[in-house]
Amino acid sequence: MADDEKVKQVLVLALEMMQDMLKCTSVLIKACSLPLSGTKRCRRTTNRDGFLVEKMKLSDDGFHDSFRMSKSSFMKIRAIVNLPAVAGGNISNDELLACAIYFLAHGSNQRRLEEVFGISKSHLQKRVLEILVHIIEALSSSIDFQGNTEDIQDEWIRNESFEPFRGVIGALDGTLVPYVAREEGFGAQTQWYSRKGFTSINCVVICDARKRICRFAAGMEGSAHDENALQHTDFLDTLPARSYLLADAGYALRERLVLPPHRGTRYHLQEFGDVSRRPQSPEEYFNLKHSSLRITVEMCIGLLKGKWKVLTRGIDSDFKNMRIISYACVCLHNFLIDVQDGYRDEIHDEDSEDE
Numbered sequence: 159m160a161d162d163e164k165v166k167q168v169l170v171l172a173l174e175m176m177q178d179m180l181k182c183t184s185v186l187i188k189a190c191s192l193p194l195s196g197t198k199r200c201r202r203t204t205n206r207d208g209f210l211v212e213k214m215k216l217s218d219d220g221f222h223d224s225f226r227m228s229k230s231s232f233m234k235i236r237a238i239v240n241l242p243a244v245a246g247g248n249i250s251n252d253e254l255l256a257c258a259i260y261f262l263a264h265g266s267n268q269r270r271l272e273e274v275f276g277i278s279k280s281h282l283q284k285r286v287l288e289i290l291v292h293i294i295e296a297l298s299s300s301i302d303f304q305g306n307t308e309d310i311q312d313e314w315i316r317n318e319s320f321e322p323f324r325g326v327i328g329a330l331d332g333t334l335v336p337y338v339a340r341e342e343g344f345g346a347q348t349q350w351y352s353r354k355g356f357t358s359i360n361c362v363v364i365c366d367a368r369k370r371i372c373r374f375a376a377g378m379e380g381s382a383h384d385e386n387a388l389q390h391t392d393f394l395d396t397l398p399a400r401s402y403l404l405a406d407a408g409y410a411l412r413e414r415l416v417l418p419p420h421r422g423t424r425y426h427l428q429e430f431g432d433v434s435r436r437p438q439s440p441e442e443y444f445n446l447k448h449s450s451l452r453i454t455v456e457m458c459i460g461l462l463k464g465k466w467k468v469l470t471r472g473i474d475s476d477f478k479n480m481r482i483i484s485y486a487c488v489c490l491h492n493f494l495i496d497v498q499d500g501y502r503d504e505i506h507d508e509d510s511e512d513e
C-alpha cells in the first residue's frame with residue numbers, strides 16, 4: 159500500500175510539471191510571434207509595390223531623396239526600358255526598377271535593399287544587375303555627341319574672348335571610382351591602389367558643354383596614369399573631324415586632338431581670383447581661359463558622383479558587374495540632362511578626397 163501511495167504522488171508531481179511546461183511553451187510561442195523592439199522587419203506586401211507606391215504619393219522632394227530624380231523622369235525611364243516579365247515572379251518590374259535605381263543612388267548593400275523593398279538577397283543578386291543591363295541597352299545611345307558638330311562647338315564659345323578655342327568639342331579628364339578588388343594572390347591587389355590610398359578603377363570621361371558624358375571608359379586599374387588610361391581607348395580615333403578636346407597637364411599634347419595648358423604657368427581659376435593677380439603674360443591668359451572651359455568636365459564628374467553615391471561609396475562586386483554599374487550611372491546621368499531634370503543637383507567634391 160505504501161508503494162502505491164508513492165507511485166500516485168510521483169504521477170501527480172509529473173502531471174503538474176507537464177502542465178507548467180505547457181504554460182511556459184505557450185508563453186514562448188506568443189513572445190516569438192511579436193516583432194522585437196528596435197528591429198526592422200522586411201516589408202511584405204501582396205503586390206510588392208509597397209515602397210514605390212508610398213514614394214509616388216510624396217512630393218518631388220520626398221521622391222527625389224530616394225531616387226535622385228523626379229517622379230515624371232522615373233515614369234519616362236519605365237516607359238523606355240523594356241523589362242521582360244519573369245515567369246512565376248511575384249515582384250513587379252516597377253518595384254525592381256525602383257530597387258535598382260535606389261541602389262545606384264545610395265550605394266546600399268543587399269541587406270539594406272532587403273529591408274526597404276522586402277526582396278530576398280538571392281533574388282536581388284540576380285535581378286538588380288539584369289535591370290541595370292536593360293537600362294544600359296535602352297539608354298546607351300545617349301553616350302555620344304548629340305547634334306551637329308558645329309553646334310556642339312559653338313556651345314563652348316561663351317563669348318568672343320573664347321574665340322581662339324573654336325573647334326573644341328569636349329573636355330577630357332579621369333576619375334577614380336572606389337572598387338573592392340577581389341583578385342587573389344600575392345600582390346594581386348597592388349595594381350588597384352590609387353595615389354589617393356584606396357583600391358579603385360580609373361575611368362576616362364569626355365563631356366560636352368552641357369555636362370553630358372559623350373565618351374566613357376571604365377576598366378583601367380586605379381594605379382594607372384590618366385594618359386595611359388586614355389591610350390587604352392579608341393576615343394581620339396572617333397572624334398568628329400576638325401575638333402579637339404581640352405585636357406589638363408596630365409595629358410600629352412596631340413595636334414588637332416588634345417590641347418593641354420601651358421606647363422609651369424599658373425592655371426587653376428583660384429590662382430587668378432585676386433584683382434592683383436591678373437594674367438601677366440599671354441601664356442597665363444591662355445591658361446585662364448583654358449581653365450574656365452575645362453572646369454566643365456570636373457563639374458560633370460561632380461554631378462555624376464554627387465547623384466549616384468554608389469560611385470563614391472565603393473563597388474563590392476566582380477570586375478564585370480562593376481563596369482555594368484558604372485555605365486548604368488552614366489546612362490541615367492545623360493538621360494536626366496536630356497529631359498531637363500536638373501532637380502536639386504548634388505555635386506561631389508573630388509578635391510576633398512585628397513584632404
